[in-house]
Amino acid sequence: MKKICIIGGCGHVGIPLGLALASRKFNVTLVDINEDAVKKINNCVLPFKEEGAENILKAHISKNLVAVTDKAKIKEQDVVIFVTGTPVDEHHNPKVQDVLKVISSYLPLMNKNQLVILRSTIFPGTTELITRLLKEHFGLANLAFCPERILQGKGVEEIFNLPQIIAAVSEEAYREAEGIFSLISPKIIRLESKEAELVKLITNTWRYLEFAAANAFYMMVENDGVDFYKVYNALKEDYPRAANFPKAGLAAGPCLFKDTMQLSAYYQNNFFLGQSAMLINEGLPNFLVMQLEKKIGSLVNKNIALLGMTFKANNDDIRESLSFKIKKLLEFKMAKVLIHDPYVDNISPLDEILEKAEGIILGTPHNEYKQIYPKVPFVDCWGLWYKD
Ligand SMILES: NC(=O)c1ccc[n+]([C@@H]2O[C@H](COP(=O)([O-])OP(=O)(O)OC[C@H]3O[C@@H](n4cnc5c(N)ncnc54)[C@H](O)[C@@H]3O)[C@@H](O)[C@H]2O)c1
Numbered sequence: 001m002k003k004i005c006i007i008g009g010c011g012h013v014g015i016p017l018g019l020a021l022a023s024r025k026f027n028v029t030l031v032d033i034n035e036d037a038v039k040k041i042n043n044c045v046l047p048f049k050e051e052g053a054e055n056i057l058k059a060h061i062s063k064n065l066v067a068v069t070d071k072a073k074i075k076e077q078d079v080v081i082f083v084t085g086t087p088v089d090e091h092h093n094p095k096v097q098d099v100l101k102v103i104s105s106y107l108p109l110m111n112k113n114q115l116v117i118l119r120s121t122i123f124p125g126t127t128e129l130i131t132r133l134l135k136e137h138f139g140l141a142n143l144a145f146c147p148e149r150i151l152q153g154k155g156v157e158e159i160f161n162l163p164q165i166i167a168a169v170s171e172e173a174y175r176e177a178e179g180i181f182s183l184i185s186p187k188i189i190r191l192e193s194k195e196a197e198l199v200k201l202i203t204n205t206w207r208y209l210e211f212a213a214a215n216a217f218y219m220m221v222e223n224d225g226v227d228f229y230k231v232y233n234a235l236k237e238d239y240p241r242a243a244n245f246p247k248a249g250l251a252a253g254p255c256l257f258k259d260t261m262q263l264s265a266y267y268q269n270n271f272f273l274g275q276s277a278m279l280i281n282e283g284l285p286n287f288l289v290m291q292l293e294k295k296i297g298s299l300v301n302k303n304i305a306l307l308g309m310t311f312k313a314n315n316d317d318i319r320e321s322l323s324f325k326i327k328k329l330l331e332f333k334m335a336k337v338l339i340h341d342p343y344v345d346n347i348s349p350l351d352e353i354l355e356k357a358e359g360i361i362l363g364t365p366h367n368e369y370k371q372i373y374p375k376v377p378f379v380d381c382w383g384l385w386y387k388d
Contacts, residue, residue, distance in 0.1 A: 001064075002180070005029040005077040007106060008084035010037035010047060010067055012254075012317070013119060013148045016155030017083065019053055022060040024183040030067040031074065041067035049316045049343065052156040074109045079180065081117040082106075083148070085254070092261040094123040103130055112138035115176045118145045121200050121259055124266050127193035131169050144168040144177035145193050147200035152253065153315045163187035167196035201266070204259035205274060210244075211251035212277035218248030218381055219280075219287050229386040248381045250322040250363065251281040253311040257320065285325040288361055288379045289333065295377040296359045299335035305357035306330065307350075308364025309341040316343035323363035330361075342368045 004021055006014045009030025022028045032038050037047040044061050046053055057065075074080060084102050089095050099122060110116075116134060118127060127145045134141035145167045150158040164185035168174035178188055191199065221228040228248065236242045251257075260278060264271040293299055311321035318324070323339075330337045338353045341364065350372070354360075360378035362369065362385070373385055380386070 001025045001027055002078040003027045003076065004079040004081060005031050005074055006081045006083055007031050008082065010034055010041055011083060012048065012152055013083045015046070015050060015053060016150060016159050017119065017148065018065060019056040019060070019156060020159045020184045022065040023056050025064065028065045029073055029077065031071060032067065033069060035069055038067040038069050049153060050156060051154055056156065071109050074106065075111055077114060079115045079117060080110055081119055083119040086120045086122055088258045088261045093265050094262045096123050096126055099126060100129060100133060103133060107137045112140060114142065115173060116143045117177060119148050121147060121255065122197055123262050124194050124197045127167065127197060141169050142173050144173045145196050146177055146181060147196060149200065149203060152317065153312065160184055161186065163189050165189045165191055165196045165199055167191045167193040201259050201263045204256050205263050208251060208256040208260045208281065209273060209277045210246050211249065212280040214246045214248045215251065215284050216280050219284070222291060229383040230388065232383065247383050250284060252320050252322040254319040284381065285322050285329055288326060288381060289329045291379045292359050292361055299330060299333040302335050302358045303338055303356045304330050304335040305338045305340065305353050305360045306363050307340050307360060307369055308362060308366055309339055309344050310364050313365045314367055318344065326361055326363060342366055
């Protein structure tokens with residue numbers, strides 16, 4: 001069976017992909033600079049929460065799956081997949097040069113017969129730049145762009161059910177990529193590289209816009225003292241066209257914001273809808289703090305519980321979580337902020353925090369919070385504690 005290595009293999013995309021490929025009998029090497037994550041994987045421990053991953057990891061580790069920091073084995077692989085991060089900079093522009101630098105740093109460790117697969121979410125036109133990079137180095141480019149579209153935390157479940165988009169620079173590269181992904185995906189959709197890059201960015205941006213729409217309505221309605229979830233539940237009830245209307249909530253995490261900004265940069269900052277969504281979603285924390293102030297008056301020296309620090313429910317990922325923005329805003333108002341999250345270590349027990357709290361903001365709607373209907377004034381944009 002083919003030998004496949006995944007660069008950035010111990011991250012949130014690398015692990016589900018590595019496990020999926022190992023489950024199809026490929027020999028998989030996860031290459032990562034994060035020593036701690038590498039050690040954990042080899043000890044059969046997941047470095048973060050990923051539903052359904054543990055059993056597959058147990059079944060394949062030390063058999064046809066290994067994690068390494070040592071790059072020496074890259075040369076003997078048949079396929080090299082890149083899934084390192086692709087953030088935007090402080091001006092919200094994509095750091096394309098960083099992607100090229102990472103790939104360039106691996107070229108001397110690779111060989112020209114390998115299939116190279118890009119799986120990170122990339123700025124439109126990046127596949128073309130990498131094609132040129134490979135041609136300059138090897139005299140040819142055996143390259144495919146196969147974007148990941150899983151939902152974080154549910155990757156292992158989703159990866160086997162989602163269609164796989166493949167764009168390749170040659171028929172040969174396409175056939176090879178198709179041969180791999182058709183073993184884990186029910187369907188392959190073939191596109192040109194820029195089309196595939198745009199599919200991925202628009203998918204994430206669409207979600208970001210949907211959340212912004214819900215958040216804009218939430219703020220409009222609550223600002224007037226009307227209960228948003230009473231309106232929301234009524235408009236959805238037995239009304240099929242509103243079935244996909246999401247709840248309000250803090251829209252954050254490592255992907256949606258930065259991918260909307262990538263699309264905005266792609267359209268020379270003329271993507272006003274995306275920019276507006278950013279203002280709405282990033283403005284929600286301010287609104288929530290002001291709502292609490294309306295309910296309990298000045299926050300100076302008040303004990304305010306902030307429940308949930310991760311960017312999404314029932315997950316342990318705090319990357320780009322807007323709860324930290326709420327914390328900063330509360331501290332600026334001189335409140336004493338008592339943070340809690342069942343998925344984050346070293347935090348005081350929930351009972352203790354609830355006992356002291358004079359006001360509460362729900363940062364993340366973890367299942368663990370469903371049962372604690374607050375006894376003090378609270379702000380819950382997620383509708384977790386909504387009672388009709
Ligand atoms: N998180 C998701 O659910 C998700 C879903 C779809 C697509 N994506 C995209 O996938 C890409 C990766 O995202 P992620 O969430 O997996 O990021 P991540 O930070 O979880 O994983 C990246 C991994 O790359 C490693 N790394 C960084 N530089 C390296 C190097 N030079 N050599 C080897 N390893 C290196 C890091 O240590 C880390 O383990 C991004 O483009 C993201 O937008 C993410």
